[in-house]
Amino acid sequence: MKHTLSVLVENKPGALMRVTSMFARRGFNIDSLAVGPTERHDVSRITLRVDCAHTSLEQIEKQMHKLVNVLRVQELAPGESVERELALLKVAAPASKRAELISLAEAFGARVADLGPDSIVFELTGTPEEIDSFEELVRPHGLQELGRTGRLGLGRAVRGSKSRPQHALI
Amino acid sequence: MTGADAILRCLEAEEVEVMFGLPGGAILPLYDAMARGTTVRHVLARHEQGAGHMAQGYARASGRVGVCIATSGPGATNLVTPIADAWMDSTPLVAITGQVRSTLIGTDAFQECDITGITIPIVKHSWLVQDVRELPEILKAAFHVARTGRCGPVLVDVPRDVQEAELDFVFPDSVSLPGWKPPRRGHPRQITAAAQAVAAAERPILYVGGGVLNAHATDELLALAEHGRLPVVTTLMAKGAFPESHELHAGWPGMHGPKWSNWALNKADLVVAVGARFDDRVTGKLSAFAPGATVVHLDVDAAEISKIRHADVPVVGPLRPVLAELTKALEPVAGRTGPWLRQIAEWREEYPLRYEEGEPLKPQRVLETLQELTAGRDDVVWTTGVGQHQMWAMQYLQCDVPRSFITSGGLGTMGYGIPAAVGAKAARPDATVVCVDGDGCFQMTQQELATAVLEELPIVVVIVNNGYLGMVRQWQDMFFEERFSQIHLTQGLPDYAMLARAYGGVGFTVESDDELREALREALASGRTCVVDARVDPREHCFPMIPAGAAAVDTIEFDASERVVA
Numbered sequence: 001m002k003h004t005l006s007v008l009v010e011n012k013p014g015a016l017m018r019v020t021s022m023f024a025r026r027g028f029n030i031d032s033l034a035v036g037p038t039e040r041h042d043v044s045r046i047t048l049r050v051d052c053a054h055t056s057l058e059q060i061e062k063q064m065h066k067l068v069n070v071l072r073v074q075e076l077a078p079g080e081s082v083e084r085e086l087a088l089l090k091v092a093a094p095a096s097k098r099a100e101l102i103s104l105a106e107a108f109g110a111r112v113a114d115l116g117p118d119s120i121v122f123e124l125t126g127t128p129e130e131i132d133s134f135e136e137l138v139r140p141h142g143l144q145e146l147g148r149t150g151r152l153g154l155g156r157a158v159r160g161s162k163s164r165p166q167h168a169l170i
Numbered sequence: 171m172t173g174a175d176a177i178l179r180c181l182e183a184e185e186v187e188v189m190f191g192l193p194g195g196a197i198l199p200l201y202d203a204m205a206r207g208t209t210v211r212h213v214l215a216r217h218e219q220g221a222g223h224m225a226q227g228y229a230r231a232s233g234r235v236g237v238c239i240a241t242s243g244p245g246a247t248n249l250v251t252p253i254a255d256a257w258m259d260s261t262p263l264v265a266i267t268g269q270v271r272s273t274l275i276g277t278d279a280f281q282e283c284d285i286t287g288i289t290i291p292i293v294k295h296s297w298l299v300q301d302v303r304e305l306p307e308i309l310k311a312a313f314h315v316a317r318t319g320r321c322g323p324v325l326v327d328v329p330r331d332v333q334e335a336e337l338d339f340v341f342p343d344s345v346s347l348p349g350w351k352p353p354r355r356g357h358p359r360q361i362t363a364a365a366q367a368v369a370a371a372e373r374p375i376l377y378v379g380g381g382v383l384n385a386h387a388t389d390e391l392l393a394l395a396e397h398g399r400l401p402v403v404t405t406l407m408a409k410g411a412f413p414e415s416h417e418l419h420a421g422w423p424g425m426h427g428p429k430w431s432n433w434a435l436n437k438a439d440l441v442v443a444v445g446a447r448f449d450d451r452v453t454g455k456l457s458a459f460a461p462g463a464t465v466v467h468l469d470v471d472a473a474e475i476s477k478i479r480h481a482d483v484p485v486v487g488p489l490r491p492v493l494a495e496l497t498k499a500l501e502p503v504a505g506r507t508g509p510w511l512r513q514i515a516e517w518r519e520e521y522p523l524r525y526e527e528g529e530p531l532k533p534q535r536v537l538e539t540l541q542e543l544t545a546g547r548d549d550v551v552w553t554t555g556v557g558q559h560q561m562w563a564m565q566y567l568q569c570d571v572p573r574s575f576i577t578s579g580g581l582g583t584m585g586y587g588i589p590a591a592v593g594a595k596a597a598r599p600d601a602t603v604v605c606v607d608g609d610g611c612f613q614m615t616q617q618e619l620a621t622a623v624l625e626e627l628p629i630v631v632v633i634v635n636n637g638y639l640g641m642v643r644q645w646q647d648m649f650f651e652e653r654f655s656q657i658h659l660t661q662g663l664p665d666y667a668m669l670a671r672a673y674g675g676v677g678f679t680v681e682s683d684d685e686l687r688e689a690l691r692e693a694l695a696s697g698r699t700c701v702v703d704a705r706v707d708p709r710e711h712c713f714p715m716i717p718a719g720a721a722a723v724d725t726i727e728f729d730a731s732e733r734v735v736a
């Protein structure tokens with residue numbers, strides 16, 4: 001099963017490497033990973049997508065907690081979190097197909113980031129699933145290049161809805 | 171003062187007594203600072219691997235943090251094995267390495283090597299010091315991380331220019347490590363649940379690992395066992411953590427543990443794991459390991475809980491208070507474990523360790539003789555190499571005091587024994603330190619005999635010389651249809667006694683019981699660095715044995731009629 005983990009780490013050299021190295025060493029696969037700054041200049045957020053059984057998830061979280069640079073580990077439970085991803089897609093677009101592609105993009109809320117004689121670069125922000133669908137739709141038109149940031153997530157703003165704190169120390 | 175002087179002031183502030191190392195270009199400023207003076211004794215090893223294992227031996231014998239020092243590049247990579255060993259066996263270790271100048275980092279400069287990168291998977295944490303002003307806090311944090319929570323190795327990499335830079339030195343009172351929060355006590359509800367599980371069990375057993383030693387909780391362990399009349403098995407890492415002459419000691423579980431010990435652990439209805447991690451060399455086939463048992467797991471490391479075996483009652487916390495509180499909470503039913511203890515005693519009678527006596531000298535005899543000659547002494551510290559001799563040492567030496575048996579368990583590092591013995595001697599100058607070594611292991615780290623002699627840290631090395639990489643020979647014999655491949659070392663080359671003399675020590679070569687006893691007696695009493703080369707029967711196998719991946723109750727035992735039963 002897939003899980004999204006939101007990890008706060010000290011903004012120190014090597015912090016990201018320590019996290020990813022732990023995954024590699026313990027044989028856990030990372031599906032996607034997004035890193036960036038947070039509201040605190042000395043703290044970074046790593047959002048990780050992993051595919052594993054529940055028992056392994058617990059093990060991953062506990063192993064991450066042991067890393068000195070890791071401040072907090074939290075699973076973003078579906079329904080209790082907001083998850084977004086940004087994608088850039090370069091799609092073949094001969095003049096005859098342009099209008100069709102652009103209206104397709106509009107339906108998804110994708111923007112045209114760049115326009116060339118033979119292709120268009122679309123920019124789409126949405127849930128990873130929305131991006132999956134858009135990707136599938138434009139693929140037959142000739143998807144020349146694709147880049148995705150990997151998902152980013154936060155617990156929801158709705159009161160009382162908290163993502164399950166992954167492992168309370170027993 | 172300079173960064174290099176600051177490092178020494180930090181070590182002094184941490185009350186470090188001794189550091190083990192070997193200098194080189196990138197760490198020269200630190201060695202220059204040593205020449206200016208420090209209260210910390212430096213022991214000059216002959217190889218950085220030796221320095222690392224010495225620091226480990228020191229840590230395990232003393233219960234304090236071990237410190238080792240190396241230069242950049244090859245010096246640092248030579249520390250990788252001891253760091254990995256300390257990681258696997260949770261030995262508190264601070265490794266300090268020199269690094270090329272900050273401006274050269276990333277340029278493939280002479281002896282540059284990304285040692286923090288190389289060691290990431292085998293350290294609790296590491297620091298590359300970028301600003302001399304950070305040095306005091308980093309070193310304070312390094313010691314703190316190494317010895318708190320689950321103990322283990324840390325590395326501090328210090329570029330040469332940082333060692334040379336000036337700072338106003340202040341040793342900090344506290345460290346700021348917002349992400350490092352080892353548990354401080356066990357949850358009372360979990361402790362109550364554990365106590366209830368123990369009280370309700372008919373066949374409980376304490377399965378004790380090295381964590382008890384790191385937690386300085388051996389007294390609390392003894393109190394719990396006696397209060398509940400609970401039998402205790404101690405793993406290789408915990409040998410000596412519970413007195414082995416105690417009636418409640420039920421031996422050592424695992425691949426070469428006696429059958430009765432493995433039966434006791436595997437037929438229990440309650441296994442209380444105490445600072446132990448269900449290593450595969452203990453459990454054998456996991457699905458068949460203690461199948462009927464409820465598991466209570468006490469550990470300071472939450473990640474060990476249910477990592478291998480599901481814990482029905484986990485208690486995460488430092489073992490000393492956890493064991494003390496568990497003892498307090500436990501209301502044992504009088505006589506409840508009596509039948510179970512009698513059952514274990516019966517198994518013990520039924521399945522003693524066995525081997526065939528006779529000529530040539532049996533390796534087991536070497537260990538038995540060592541045991542006889544040291545019986546009742548509480549000032550003997552044993553170290554071992556890795557192989558058959560290590561397992562015989564586990565089986566035949568009786569350790570009644572904590573920290574008297576020092577061995578490489580998790581990593582199984584050949585060559586650990588001699589340097590670990592030198593380190594142990596530095597920690598316990600009063601003790602007689604004996605390394606039970608293999609001929610193969612000896613040749614991996616023998617050069618540290620020079621360290622032992624010149625630094626006046628005398629050790630006795632007893633080589634169980636079977637002329638082979640014996641443990642490999644045993645596996646090839648038993649599991650590869652006797653196809654022996656690349657294992658023959660020969661018993662006579664090198665001449666170990668002559669080597670001992672070459673290093674300024676005393677050498678003995680023995681081939682019979684009488685010679686053995688005489689030489690050991692002399693070596694143990696000499697106060698000098700001695701090597702006793704005991705030429706033993708090369709065909710001997712270490713039994714009992716649970717083949718890798720087999721159920722722990724399916725032990726292969728010594729069988730005199732058919733020497734190998736597979």
Ligand SMILES: Cc1ncc(C[n+]2csc(CCOP(=O)(O)OP(=O)(O)O)c2C)c(N)n1
Binds near residue numbers: 557560610640642
């Ligand atoms: C550094 C290292 N290399 C290889 C091994 C694999 N190995 C385990 S035991 C052993 C043989 C050890 O030979 P010796 O020291 O003579 O001990 P014996 O088994 O003969 O008692 C070997 C090669 C190891 N554990 N460590």
Ligand SMILES: [Mg+2]
Binds near residue numbers: 609635637639
């Ligand atoms: Mg040998």
